[in-house]
Amino acid sequence: xxxxxxxxxxxxxxxxxxxxxxxxxxxxxxxxxxxLEAKRCLxxxxxxxxxxxxxxxxxxxxxxxxAKGDFIGAIKNAKEKNALPAICGRVCPQETQCEKLCILKxxxxxxxxxxxxxxxxxxxxxxxTNSKEYNNKEQSEPNRGAKGIKxxxxxxxxxxxxxxADLARMGYEVTIFESLSEPGxxxxxxxxxxxxxxxxxxxxxxYIKNLGVDIKVNxxxxxxxxxxxxFAEDYKSIFIGTGAGLPRFMNIPGENxxxxxxxxxxxxRINLMxxxxxxxxxxxxxxxxxxxxxxxGNVAIDSARCALRLGAQEVSxxxxxxxxEMPARDEEILHAKExxxxxxxxxxxVEYYSDEKGCVxxxxxxxxxxxEPDGSGRRRPIPIENSDFEMDIDTVVVAIGQSPNPLLLHxxxxxxxxxxxNLVVDEESLETGIKGVFAGGDIISGAATVxxxxxxxxxxxxxxxxFLAKK
Amino acid sequence: xxxxxxNRELAPGIKLLEVKSPDITKKVKPGQFIVLRxxxxxERIPLTVADKHPERGSLDIIYQExxxxxxxxxxxGKGEFLLDLVGPLGKPGEIAKYGTIILIGGGVGIATxxxxxxxxxxxxxxxxxxxxARTKELFFLEKExxxxxxxxxxxxxxxxxxxxxxxxxxxxxxxEKKIDLVLAVGPLVMMKxxxxxxxPLKILTWxxxxxxxxxxxxxxxxxxxxxxDEVKFACVxxxxxxxxxxxxxxxxxxxxRFSKEEAISLNIYNEKCGNKRCPxx
Ligand SMILES: Cc1cc2nc3c(=O)[nH]c(=O)nc-3n(C[C@H](O)[C@H](O)[C@H](O)COP(=O)(O)OP(=O)(O)OC[C@H]3O[C@@H](n4cnc5c(N)ncnc54)[C@H](O)[C@@H]3O)c2cc1C
Ligand code: SF4
Ligand code: FES
Numbered sequence: 001x002x003x004x005x006x007x008x009x010x011x012x013x014x015x016x017x018x019x020x021x022x023x024x025x026x027x028x029x030x031x032x033x034x035x036l037e038a039k040r041c042l043x044x045x046x047x048x049x050x051x052x053x054x055x056x057x058x059x060x061x062x063x064x065x066x067a068k069g070d071f072i073g074a075i076k077n078a079k080e081k082n083a084l085p086a087i088c089g090r091v092c093p094q095e096t097q098c099e100k101l102c103i104l105k106x107x108x109x110x111x112x113x114x115x116x117x118x119x120x121x122x123x124x125x126x127x128x129t130n131s132k133e134y135n136n137k138e139q140s141e142p143n144r145g146a147k148g149i150k151x152x153x154x155x156x157x158x159x160x161x162x163x164x165a166d167l168a169r170m171g172y173e174v175t176i177f178e179s180l181s182e183p184g185x186x187x188x189x190x191x192x193x194x195x196x197x198x199x200x201x202x203x204x205x206x207y208i209k210n211l212g213v214d215i216k217v218n219x220x221x222x223x224x225x226x227x228x229x230x231f232a233e234d235y236k237s238i239f240i241g242t243g244a245g246l247p248r249f250m251n252i253p254g255e256n257x258x259x260x261x262x263x264x265x266x267x268x269r270i271n272l273m274x275x276x277x278x279x280x281x282x283x284x285x286x287x288x289x290x291x292x293x294x295x296x297g298n299v300a301i302d303s304a305r306c307a308l309r310l311g312a313q314e315v316s317x318x319x320x321x322x323x324x325e326m327p328a329r330d331e332e333i334l335h336a337k338e339x340x341x342x343x344x345x346x347x348x349x350v351e352y353y354s355d356e357k358g359c360v361x362x363x364x365x366x367x368x369x370x371x372e373p374d375g376s377g378r379r380r381p382i383p384i385e386n387s388d389f390e391m392d393i394d395t396v397v398v399a400i401g402q403s404p405n406p407l408l409l410h411x412x413x414x415x416x417x418x419x420x421x422n423l424v425v426d427e428e429s430l431e432t433g434i435k436g437v438f439a440g441g442d443i444i445s446g447a448a449t450v451x452x453x454x455x456x457x458x459x460x461x462x463x464x465x466x467f468l469a470k471k
Numbered sequence: 472x473x474x475x476x477x478n479r480e481l482a483p484g485i486k487l488l489e490v491k492s493p494d495i496t497k498k499v500k501p502g503q504f505i506v507l508r509x510x511x512x513x514e515r516i517p518l519t520v521a522d523k524h525p526e527r528g529s530l531d532i533i534y535q536e537x538x539x540x541x542x543x544x545x546x547x548g549k550g551e552f553l554l555d556l557v558g559p560l561g562k563p564g565e566i567a568k569y570g571t572i573i574l575i576g577g578g579v580g581i582a583t584x585x586x587x588x589x590x591x592x593x594x595x596x597x598x599x600x601x602x603x604a605r606t607k608e609l610f611f612l613e614k615e616x617x618x619x620x621x622x623x624x625x626x627x628x629x630x631x632x633x634x635x636x637x638x639x640x641x642x643x644x645x646x647e648k649k650i651d652l653v654l655a656v657g658p659l660v661m662m663k664x665x666x667x668x669x670x671p672l673k674i675l676t677w678x679x680x681x682x683x684x685x686x687x688x689x690x691x692x693x694x695x696x697x698x699x700d701e702v703k704f705a706c707v708x709x710x711x712x713x714x715x716x717x718x719x720x721x722x723x724x725x726x727x728r729f730s731k732e733e734a735i736s737l738n739i740y741n742e743k744c745g746n747k748r749c750p751x752x
Pocket of ligand 3: 686690695
């Protein structure tokens, strides 16, 4: 096997071209590139990469298949552990997970595990779904609904989808209740199509439906039905995967001015409601020429890059720490810079000023310096005295974090909620305070990652299976 | 998909839509609303539930054809479908026996008032209703509300019906008696004017705020309003708020956030259908 140290870079569209539309930035490997990259893998006896994967895909095995050109073998191997490989291959922070632990990282560059995962999932889609081969096989799986036991899953983000898929495979009759008009959670309303094309999301959801999962949209549980209503409708167990959809604001003067958005509003208008196609689509968005996204996670970067694609001329990220602490995926930060997003680091907005029409026109910011590490291990930003300065801006997107979705929790007082709004569950089984009700994903962890939400969905599925077996 | 059972005109530009949703009908309470979307390209708009028909599993929604979406809604007929309908949304109003209640409805806000009047009446309150509109032909549900009211007043801006002037002119006189609660629903300027009168008199006053919404489930903050020194999300913390602390001026600005885009949408729509209201209904 080749011990080539340089990894195959991901083919991507030029920055100038891609900011003109919402199509995917990355183009994916060709078969040759994938095989060459796969051949870099050392096939370690004690592979560290698997330990870095929250759902423990047998990574070396998957890569071995690719190296041999057996892409069907590779995708089957990945799907045993991960129902959404095309999505994870695109959005997982591999650099802090599998690729961080890859032995080759110390010798040069880790194997591009994420790119390979994406490749096999896309390969499968273009080679087998057309002929319906793979899906039909899944569809005819003998145990579909065989147990005749109904389970309700609330929320159709990665946590809910994964939990539902696993339960369906075990033979349960699963219904997902989703409040929005389309399933997918953040994959649908949050992450923009230039990072995760909607075709991919549709495809993965189709796969889950083919496992026999019924998805009911427009169902806001807590309002239209309570948990007790669901039990009364003969659902024997319930999984809550309602996510962290509550936007946080900074509570500074001027934050309610027009053109100051929460990232959730900005992104939902664009991604779920397709405001970027206004007026063909009816949902409006007002985005000016000088846009600031506040925060430095994936959400802030996504907002900034969306603003560019809406035609903004100057887009900045304003972040109170330094570049090193930015929590977004490395690739997103790189892509944002390539596209011309400016970073205002060690900077904190403290007030927004209004024009005569109630619209934001200026921000007042202060400069920060880094002090001692805080509870999160990152160095704490401290304001520098008399460092105020003003910035002309006409649109602000506040992306400083989201908290767990409170609606269902408030309407179900038996559910215990911790300090930051997280739903409290048993750490092992993920069972809530109500018997037979389990939860996972951002609703228990606060805003985290797709793969962690999926991992929790999987664990909950097996707990639900145990719970029902004991009954 | 949600089937339309009725879509008929109540007054010029004001229509009643009856749409089927047994699940929502079972749960909805006075003051709550729904969010609907007509089709794939449509926007989500919030509308209050004016009445329900448990026997048919359906709800009544009363709306004014003002923008593109409501105009398009007005063109749908019996047997056609809405793509999305979510609800019931928002907190239900606190229905109890307060004593004497003044209920003020302005324009299409009268629709929101109606389920309250029914519920407050049933709870044993004395009901004083004031309905206001620009001109005589714009009233609807008038008989129904009059029948439920112990005292009933009408005002029109142009004097073509009832008393000439604003609802607030009447309110001033009526507050000379002991009033336990005022509930006002209508244009923001009207609700602000009501508050101007009742606040110095320390009368408990509620308003139902119409804000720009997106999801209607507390996930975006599009609907945020400042109440006292707190920022609230009208879709989940409201839509009713105690009037005394609401920052109406901020909300008046916020409700114009997309006026430019709304005008563009409406213009395109008007050009397409020759600037006429849909004759179908
Ligand atoms: C803009 C953005 C970019 C991101 N980028 C990345 C990334 O690159 N990589 C990564 O790993 N992670 C990323 N994340 C984080 C990741 O998307 C989340 O951690 C993950 O989606 C959480 O999954 P979940 O299933 O717990 O919740 P969600 O995906 O939030 O799904 C919850 C679902 O439940 C529904 N719901 C809520 N309440 C109810 C109710 N009462 N009744 C019915 N349905 C309800 C919601 O509508 C939603 O569809 C990003 C997040 C955002 C917002
Ligand atoms: S750690 Fe890296 S080299 Fe080793 S098996 Fe995993 S991917 Fe291959
Ligand atoms: S409409 Fe989105 S939070 Fe109220």
